[in-house]
Amino acid sequence: DQQVKQNSPSLSVQEGRISILNCDYTNSMFDYFLWYKKYPAEGPTFLISISSIKDKNEDGRFTVFLNKSAKHLSLHIVPSQPGDSAVYFCAASGTGTASKLTFGTGTRLQVTL
């Protein structure tokens, strides 16, 4: 049973436009959500996180939105750059389980010129 789902395996966006990556979760005990970026042959790199007490967190070009009632979060990248091309993973953890992340299957983002 996939508790964190990323239903779009891939996304292609033009440089300068907005990239929106989506993630759904089923476990209502999750209260901390993270986005990771992964290049080939490298480990995932932490991008941005959000606690369930917030509905938005912003860091430069990256914004994460959380809709708790819909159990949905999204990552917005504005403006998209070619260097953003990577696989993006959504992850979640529950209270007291910060060492245990549950990951989605990832979305491959390609930013074209």
Next chain:
Amino acid sequence: NAGVTQTPKFQVLKTGQSMTLQCAQDMNHEYMSWYRQDPGMGLRLIHYSVGAGITDQGEVPNGYNVSRSTTEDFPLRLLSAAPSQTSVYFCASSYSRRTGSYEQYFGPGTRLTVT
């Protein structure tokens, strides 16, 4: 500050062989974890530790052993390798009492092939 380091980067084993994947962190993090990544499945938690001397099982622990004798090191042992353990293994660390941050930081991975 090297962050999270993993050795080796690549390994080929024969079925039934045993080996240890090494992981070390120099960020004074309390928590350490091991994940495996398989095609189309994201990362899955194998074992984790919330401090020296404390370990627990994750989602896919069978066939793996861990111990945590120091804060810095968290080796993963494959007891008797099987082809189903062919995967990319990532070690991660998180939680600093000093910063209060829970974000996990990952090593570069070990690509393991079992024939």
